[in-house]
Amino acid sequence: MTALWSTRTGPHDAPVVLLVHGGGVGAWMWRDQVAALRDRYLVITPDLPGHDHGADVPFTSADDAVAALAGLLRPVADGREITVVGFSFGAQLAVSLAARHPGLVSRVVVVSALTEPMPLTGPSLGLVRLTAPLGGHRWFARLQARSMFVPDDLFDDYLRTVRSVSTADLVALLSANGAFRIPAAWSDYPGPALLLAGDREPRALVRGMQALHQALPSAELEIVPGAGHGLPLQRPGWFTERLLGWLAREPGVPR
Template structure:
């Protein structure tokens, strides 16, 4: 799995985990904002962009690889894991299953209760996957995700090159994901972010995450849909930065 490393090599670590169908480039505004103070690690998940030749199989396999990455850091390294959508599910699982590696976690727009009729959904994904290679369709998808104009070419490249089998696998994993049983025992702090215009099931799941964790803070952006870090990057960066600073003091 491709990992981009940038920012302040001597700073605390910020691991940014993107959502399905995009790639590490989605964090451009966050890299620009946090790079002076943080050592920023940005993977392209299997099947995506620079990792397109690595098949996406299961979320568990990705979490294991991310954990192996963090285990290579010096003992005691301060690590904040930030995830969006599918990446937020991975961040949740990483924090819950490897609490010794994660100091704190930012969970943005994670679906935690599954979706109805998952087998039908997987079939539709397989049938419609060729559309993602059509520029007109990809542009419609980009608009729904709030992809800014300066990142549109990155999205079109990623979308056109995402293998069908990886797309089906990540869709299955996203639909089947449930909150890890060990989540309430994660000892670190948790910041939970979502948009008020996201699906009700997602918002309810985020509220349950907040209720289940003793050190969590839930913030809902009243105008945001599914794409909060891309649509409102300054708002997102400010909330994350202020929260990390408060946790460090």
């Protein structure tokens, strides 16, 4: 099983929060949330295979990534509460992790997960392979970073991460991202779930988040006005307060 690079901060015996980043970024994207959570929670932030400090581990499949995340949680699964928070591709992994391992995941926060199948065609993959080297150029990375709401003081982290992702890993991850479907077991997930997306995200993504809610009506869905694809980075203060408030509630207590 793949071993993930990760950082841990906070009281070792506290409830656990696992923060799973999206494709093309790294654990650094959670900087503001880690700072807010670490006094009360044991915060675990991995770098996914093929990304930043995990670049020496090739990205093979979403299933392998889910298995690796489960392996990261098992050593701390000693009866305490574990919350998994995922963004974008990391949100897809969070859904799969909660569906397959409900005994490990007490609560789950799904931020901007694409759930409608959008498989990449051969020409699309070819274009990705041709343009991938541009990502390593500072000027091009600056444009990408702005579109993803990466703040200027995290740009060097973003550039380092983009340069770390190989073309093969990028193609494999994009293929996995486009092929994701809501797991059948998601409807049976017993824990609290919070679903967040921006109303300026692609319509297919918003529809997919609504489908996640339809499959698990006990989940709480919020479509945030004026927000794009990047809530934790675009609105870090709002997102952090929303997360802290939700975590502070007793399971099953309505909003």
